[in-house]
Amino acid sequence: MGANGRGVEERRGTGGWDTILESERSLQPGSEWQSELYRVAVSQFQRGADLLGLEDEIRARLLEPRRALVVNFPVRLDTGEVRSFTGYRVQHTLTMGPMKGGFRYGPGVSLGECAALAMWMTFKCALVGLPFGGAKGGVRCDPNRLSADELERVTRRYASEIFPIIGPDRDIPAPDVATGEREMAWFMDTYSQQVGHPVPEIVTGKPLVLGGTEGRDIATGLGVVFCIEDLLKGDDEPLDAQRAVIQGLGNVGATVMRELAQRGVTIVGVSDVTGGVVDDDGLDPATVEAWVAEHGFLRGYPHGTHVGRGEVLEQPCDLLVPAAVENQITAENAPRLEARWIVEGANGPTTPEADQILADRGVEVLPDILANAGGVTVSYFEWVQDQQKLAWQGTEVATRLRLQLNDAFARVREAKERQATDWRTAAQAVAIARVAEASRLRTIYP
Numbered sequence: 001m002g003a004n005g006r007g008v009e010e011r012r013g014t015g016g017w018d019t020i021l022e023s024e025r026s027l028q029p030g031s032e033w034q035s036e037l038y039r040v041a042v043s044q045f046q047r048g049a050d051l052l053g054l055e056d057e058i059r060a061r062l063l064e065p066r067r068a069l070v071v072n073f074p075v076r077l078d079t080g081e082v083r084s085f086t087g088y089r090v091q092h093t094l095t096m097g098p099m100k101g102g103f104r105y106g107p108g109v110s111l112g113e114c115a116a117l118a119m120w121m122t123f124k125c126a127l128v129g130l131p132f133g134g135a136k137g138g139v140r141c142d143p144n145r146l147s148a149d150e151l152e153r154v155t156r157r158y159a160s161e162i163f164p165i166i167g168p169d170r171d172i173p174a175p176d177v178a179t180g181e182r183e184m185a186w187f188m189d190t191y192s193q194q195v196g197h198p199v200p201e202i203v204t205g206k207p208l209v210l211g212g213t214e215g216r217d218i219a220t221g222l223g224v225v226f227c228i229e230d231l232l233k234g235d236d237e238p239l240d241a242q243r244a245v246i247q248g249l250g251n252v253g254a255t256v257m258r259e260l261a262q263r264g265v266t267i268v269g270v271s272d273v274t275g276g277v278v279d280d281d282g283l284d285p286a287t288v289e290a291w292v293a294e295h296g297f298l299r300g301y302p303h304g305t306h307v308g309r310g311e312v313l314e315q316p317c318d319l320l321v322p323a324a325v326e327n328q329i330t331a332e333n334a335p336r337l338e339a340r341w342i343v344e345g346a347n348g349p350t351t352p353e354a355d356q357i358l359a360d361r362g363v364e365v366l367p368d369i370l371a372n373a374g375g376v377t378v379s380y381f382e383w384v385q386d387q388q389k390l391a392w393q394g395t396e397v398a399t400r401l402r403l404q405l406n407d408a409f410a411r412v413r414e415a416k417e418r419q420a421t422d423w424r425t426a427a428q429a430v431a432i433a434r435v436a437e438a439s440r441l442r443t444i445y446p
């Protein structure tokens with residue numbers, strides 16, 4: 001008998017094995033979300049869930065997003081020509097409170113990518129103890145080929161297309177790859193025009209004068225550095241004796257570079273989408289930042305040695321901080337990496353196969369859901385301030401961020417040691433346990 005109870009002959013009769021197997025595969029749970037990144041997110045989740053002994057019922061509920069909206073919309077380009085864009089908003093769980101997650105622009109943005117990122121957001125928020133479920137969105141486009149006016153029209157139209165499922169108590173977007181304060185201001189304005197009054201709390205990561213918070217711009221990078229401090233303290237290693245390589249010089253990578261250098265770390269390699277630069281004697285972060293601010297990219301930087309963007313990851317160092325995009329540390333390059341610790345500023349930079357190779361080689365990997373949780377933590381602070389119509393000082397934001405991350409770090413360390421596992425699996429298990437408990441308490445409606 002076949003899996004569905006029908007006989008083999010009958011199955012053969014409906015169109016051949018290949019067709020049947022193909023159609024059965026497409027009926028498997030999760031087939032809508034298929035993507036390399038979703039595979040990675042599911043694999044990490046399953047390890048954490050296995051460690052917890054999570055029951056199948058809750059496991060199945062957490063494996064797939066609850067809602068997704070796919071939108072296609074026209075935008076007039078500066079040339080007068082009209083182009084169609086595809087956008088997404090995926091909401092992973094509605095159990096914990098409103099949903100929270102950034103939106104990004106890039107040629108590879110897809111439903112499956114947003115599903116994986118939304119799932120990580122759920123566990124990141126749970127790990128830090130924020131009252132949110134995870135979400136993620138984006139528009140498939142090449143932002144480097146669109147003018148500021150075109151990006152504004154894309155952002156405004158995307159905001160109005162996903163209007164039905166967002167709101168300050170429903171789903172609160174934020175910056176991610178290729179989006180920042182400017183896009184958040186356009187987004188907030190568009191939402192406010194639709195409802196007829198200003199709603200600053202619809203997005204976080206806004207400019208300060210529009211209800212943004214002190215410290216949001218550096219929050220993710222600062223959080224990465226706080227986690228590095230905790231990690232090294234635990235290993236009794238002085239921070240100022242370390243050498244670091246940073247991949248990505250955007251919001252996260254540039255902040256990590258600056259904050260690590262301020263703490264005495266030698267920056268021996270950096271990269272962006274145009275390539276890498278290494279220098280054993282140390283690069284000057286201020287000069288790197290000034291060059292990128294003026295020229296847009298690292299290309300042409302007049303100091304250090306230029307290398308390929310893959311090569312920079314293999315530069316000998318203590319700390320490697322991938323802070324660019326996903327899928328950068330794979331089975332292919334993991335055997336050649338020479339770092340002692342990898343701290344994930346980006347979401348999903350390491351594949352499960354690379355994780356295994358690195359673990360066998362004794363390289364510790366501090367996972368994204370802990371290391372880059374500073375961004376969503378300060379986004380939460382921004383949302384709280386907006387709701388209460390008050391503004392905290394920068395020092396208060398930084399102090400609260402440190403406390404919240406130290407606490408999450410301590411819980412992950414305790415789970416890691418108690419369960420004799422790796423950082424990622426411990427972090428997943430701590431986060432999944434919290435969401436699972438909430439799911440059990442709310443039971444199932446009706």
Ligand code: NAD
Pocket residue numbers: 175176177178179220247248249250251252253271272273274309323324325326345346347348372373375376
């Ligand atoms: P960003 O757009 O500001 O910067 C991305 C940087 O990565 C740029 O310097 C770009 O040139 C570089 N880059 C792109 N592809 C590259 C490649 N193949 N090799 C080397 N460099 C490459 O984005 P960001 O906001 O800094 O986000 C970076 C990562 O951090 C993403 O994975 C994002 O999801 C994650 N993250 C961001 C935030 C946030 O608050 N911005 C919060 C949590 C996680």
